[in-house]
Structure formats: structure tokens, C-alpha cells
Amino acid sequence: MVELTLTDVTKRYDDTQGTEVAVDDLSLTVEDELVVLLGPSGCGKTTTLRMIAGLETVTDGRISIDGRDVTDLHPSDRSIAMVFQDYGLYTTMSVRENMAYGLKHSTSLSASERRDRVEEMATMFGIEDLLARDVSDLSGGQKQRVALGRAMVREPDVFLLDEPLASLDAKLRSEMRTELQQLQSRLDITTVYVTHDQKEAMTMADRVVVLDGGRLQQVGPPEEVYASP
Ligand code: ADP
Ligand code: ADP
Numbered sequence: 001m002v003e004l005t006l007t008d009v010t011k012r013y014d015d016t017q018g019t020e021v022a023v024d025d026l027s028l029t030v031e032d033e034l035v036v037l038l039g040p041s042g043c044g045k046t047t048t049l050r051m052i053a054g055l056e057t058v059t060d061g062r063i064s065i066d067g068r069d070v071t072d073l074h075p076s077d078r079s080i081a082m083v084f085q086d087y088g089l090y091t092t093m094s095v096r097e098n099m100a101y102g103l104k105h106s107t108s109l110s111a112s113e114r115r116d117r118v119e120e121m122a123t124m125f126g127i128e129d130l131l132a133r134d135v136s137d138l139s140g141g142q143k144q145r146v147a148l149g150r151a152m153v154r155e156p157d158v159f160l161l162d163e164p165l166a167s168l169d170a171k172l173r174s175e176m177r178t179e180l181q182q183l184q185s186r187l188d189i190t191t192v193y194v195t196h197d198q199k200e201a202m203t204m205a206d207r208v209v210v211l212d213g214g215r216l217q218q219v220g221p222p223e224e225v226y227a228s229p
Pocket of ligand 1: 013015020021022023039040041042043044045046047048
């Protein structure tokens with residue numbers, strides 16, 4: 001059981017152009033479920049995810065995991081893994097090295113435990129035959145499986161996905177959607193999933209959060225959110 005809580009979270013960017021409120025007083029709890037952040041480009045989805053990951057500071061409010069404030073923790077001290085649209089893999093490394101990199105901070109694991117974890121996760125994502133390959137030789141779908149495996153190998157408390165399927169073609173996207181759904185329903189991970197694709201939101205989400213201009217517009221199970229005017 002992992003509870004991620006955002007309380008009155010605001011993000012303001014100040015620059016020479018003035019002030020941009022990217023996220024405006026957002027409160028949200030995610031617990032052992034997949035919550036989709038949905039909304040048009042510029043509504044604050046990515047900024048929200050990056051604040052949870054610690055890649056962006058919070059202007060106001062707090063973010064906590066199981067009641068513990070994470071806002072001041074260094075990214076590597078948060079038990080959070082993030083997957084990006086463009087994979088974010090280390091292109092000069094093999095699949096195995098990329099996945100093992102996810103365990104870099106897990107100092108309590110022995111070398112053989114690390115190897116076992118990597119192989120177990122590779123099997124889960126169907127890439128066990130690719131472990132020795134260079135990442136640069138892989139197809140888009142294979143790369144995204146490696147990125148998911150690298151994130152999950154750490155057994156994070158919170159899993160963040162930013163348009164993880166957007167670079168894939170339609171067929172692969174629908175395949176991966178099914179696989180991610182199965183993984184989610186098997187493991188009940190506390191997951192925040194960003195997309196602007198309504199179909200993706202509809203099929204993947206336990207609950208959908210609709211953002212507009214950095215504000216929460218609606219939250220609920222997909223069938224409720226889509227049924228309302
Ligand atoms: P989304 O992911 O929904 O497309 P973003 O979170 O990327 O939205 O952006 C939300 C708003 O914050 C947008 O208006 C965007 O222009 C602004 N923004 C995002 N990053 C920065 C930044 N580094 N500096 C200034 N404004 C930014
Ligand atoms: P450090 O050795 O300082 O931890 P890293 O290369 O691990 O440097 O990156 C710094 C931080 O940036 C990481 O702790 C992580 O939170 C974030 N980061 C970098 N790449 C990724 C990625 N692919 N997925 C998730 N977070 C990442």
C-alpha cells in the first residue's frame with residue numbers, strides 16, 4: 001500500500017516574460033491505482049509529474065508519500081521511477097547495463113541479486129533475449145520495454161509515466177497498452193500516467209484527473225468523467 005498525496009501544490013515559473021502559473025493549487029491522492037492526468041498541451045501535466053519526481057521544485061504546497069514529505073528530498077532519495085516518451089535510455093549501453101543502472105542507488109543488493117532482478121524484470125517485459133544487445137539497435141517498442149524494465153527494476157513506491165506510448169505506432173501502442181494494464185492490475189502500483197489521448201485514458205485509468213490551465217477540472221472513474229457534459 002502506497003499513498004501519494006499532493007496538497008495545494010502550485011508551480012509558478014517567473015521569467016522576463018512575467019509569471020506563468022503552470023500548476024494551480026492542485027490536491028490529489030493516488031493509492032495503489034493508476035491515475036491518468038489528462039488535458040490539452042500546456043495544462044500542467046508534465047510539470048506535475050516532474051514535481052513528484054523531484055525534477056522540478058514546488059512553489060507552494062506539499063507532496064508526500066505515505067505521510068512523509070518528499071518535497072525536500074533529492075530525486076535519488078525518492079522511491080519513484082519515471083518513464084518518458086522518448087525512452088531516456090543510455091544509448092551507448094547494452095540493455096542489461098541500462099536496466100542495471102536503475103539499481104545504481106540500491107547499495108544493499110549484491111551483484112548476483114542485481115543480476116537476478118534485471119533478468120526477472122526483463123522476462124516480465126519480454127526482453128530477456130535482448131539483454132546483451134546495444135540499445136541503439138532496438139526498435140521503438142523494444143526501447144520502451146527496456147525503459148519500463150529499467151524503471152520497475154527498482155521496485156519503486158511510485159511509478160510515473162509521461163506519454164510513454166506516444167512515440168509508438170498505433171498497433172504497438174495498443175499492444176503495450178494491454179501489457180501495461182495487465183502489469184498494473186497484477187501489481188496494483190501507485191501510478192500517475194500522463195497522456196493527452198482520451199482513448200488511452202479511458203482504457204488504462206482507474207481514475208482520470210482532467211486538468212485545464214493548471215487547475216483540476218474533474219476527477220473520477222473514466223466512465224463518470226466521460227459521461228458528464
Ligand atoms: P503539459 O505537460 O500539460 O503540456 P506543461 O506542464 O509542460 O504542460 O506546461 C504547463 C505550463 O507551464 C505551460 O504554459 C508551459 O508553457 C509552462 N512551462 C512549462 N515549463 C516551463 C518552464 N521551464 N519555464 C516557463 N514556463 C514553463
Ligand atoms: P545522480 O548520479 O546524481 O543520481 P542521475 O544520472 O542518476 O545522477 O540523474 C539524476 C536524477 O535525474 C536521478 O536521480 C533521477 O531522479 C533523474 N533521472 C535522470 N534520468 C532519469 C530517468 N531516465 N528516469 C527517471 N529519472 C531520471
